[in-house]
Amino acid sequence: MNLKKIITIATLVVITGLLIYGGILANQIFSKNTKFSQTEVYVFVPTGSTYEEVKKIIEPFVDNMDRFEMVANKRSYPENVKSGRFLFTKGMNSYQLVKALRSNIPVKLAFNNQERLEDFAVRVSSQIEPDSLMLMNTFKDSLFLKENGFTEENVFAMFIPNTYEVYWNISAVKFRDKMIKEYHSFWNKERIAKASAQGLTPVEATILASIVHKESVKKDERPRIAGVYLNRLKIGMPLQADPTVIYAIKKKDNDFDQVIKRVFYNDLFLTSPYNTYKVIGLPPGPIAMPDVTALDAVLDPEKHNFIYFCASVERFGYHEFAATLPEHNVNAAKYADWINSQGVNR
Structure with a gap:
């Protein structure tokens, strides 16, 4: 067998190997990798979560975690975990799942007809990440009350019932600041x-x-x-x-x-x-x-x-x-x- 033929065969072997590897890689990246029956599900990643914690959160919805991890590593996701509310749709592949975990979906936060500030805090905390105690402490912050002319008794007047678009992982302070902005917008x-x-x-x-x-x-x-x-x-x-x-x-x-x-x-x-x-x-x-x-x-x-x-x-x-x-x-x-x-x- 002459050298030219050997080179040709070697080249074909390499190309074949690359095609096989490419096919395997494409399968890893682009084949379906979800296992829930609903059309869509939301996953919630708390503030400060690590990559290992995210894997535990999404595991019930991901069919093959090895395939997900392979893509996540190639996309540098473990070093760039984001908190928030993320949408998975049925039939997503690993690439789409990683991409979804980088797209924080806002919440349509609604409230009305609450009787007390405490009830309001519970209602809001059921829709965003901060708990009711964090919200109450923020609403009753003495400096905030003084700067905005409220008291602990009347700060409840600040909240105008409506539907607002916020991110699930909004902080208690940022939520309060949004509400005072909406208050001033209403009271034109x-x-x-x-x-x-x-x-x-x-x-x-x-x-x-x-x-x-x-x-x-x-x-x-x-x-x-x-x-x-x-x-x-x-x-x-x-x-x-x-x-x-x-x-x-x-x-x-x-x-x-x-x-x-x-x-x-x-x-x-x-x-x-x-x-x-x-x-x-x-x-x-x-x-x-x-x-x-x-x-x-x-x-x-x-x-x-x-x-x-x-x-x-x-x-x-x-x-x-x-x-x-x-x-x-x-x-x-x-x-x-x-x-x-x-x-x-x-």
């Missing part, structure tokens, strides 16, 4: 001017809106209820809002899970800064997270001369309004008779 010059026209600051408007929110689920009635409370404030009359008494009872009992359907006469004497039967003016903080319709009701209240209102027995969910105490007493008596007939004891 127009809304601040409307609040001022009612004799209120944005925080005071939010506190009153929280009462309006709790007083009625009927959005079309909220501007009229807001008008009643604003009329009372203008004449120095106590707000006498039953929802504040209910909040005061729950706060006293440290039990916000209890359901209170009825306020009794003796409840009106409960000593609490949230009991607006005893305290003139607004309570020290919101009694709930008001939605935007309740806020708008306070900013654009119905103009009228009503001072009193109570639940209607003829239009359930709505209220009967009165300008004088005798008129109100007639409406209140109807409601008292109805609720007694229902046997509602608390």
Whole structure:
């Protein structure tokens, strides 16, 4: 066999070997490497995770970890682990899995109708990485409160119910900073001017809106209820809002899970800064997270001369309004008779 033929055969052997290796490599990189039945799954990599920890997190979803590791090493992933929320789709190959672990997917974080700051922190912590304690400590940071004109009692007014796009691994501080930015965006010059026209600051408007929110689920009635409370404030009359008494009872009992359907006469004497039967003016903080319709009701209240209102027995969910105490007493008596007939004891 001459030298030329030997070189030719050797070359063919090398090429064949390279093709075989290339095929093996392509199979390692581009063949399907998932083992979940869903169309897609999200994996969460906590802040500070190591490569070994990431492997444990994704192992339930990866069919062949050796193939994944081979690609991860070639793509320098072990030295560049990222925290966050990542999307795996059914049928991804190893290359796509590594690529997915470098693309942090935002969370559509939503909240509304929370009763307390503590409830809000729990709600938010179920959607992002920081836990509720971290969030609470951040919200109540004394320097933050001072710089932004809040107190521990009224900082709850900062949070405007909506849906926000954030990264799952956002820090508690960055989340808080985003919320204060959204707060200032909501309370633009127009809304601040409307609040001022009612004799209120944005925080005071939010506190009153929280009462309006709790007083009625009927959005079309909220501007009229807001008008009643604003009329009372203008004449120095106590707000006498039953929802504040209910909040005061729950706060006293440290039990916000209890359901209170009825306020009794003796409840009106409960000593609490949230009991607006005893305290003139607004309570020290919101009694709930008001939605935007309740806020708008306070900013654009119905103009009228009503001072009193109570639940209607003829239009359930709505209220009967009165300008004088005798008129109100007639409406209140109807409601008292109805609720007694229902046997509602608390």
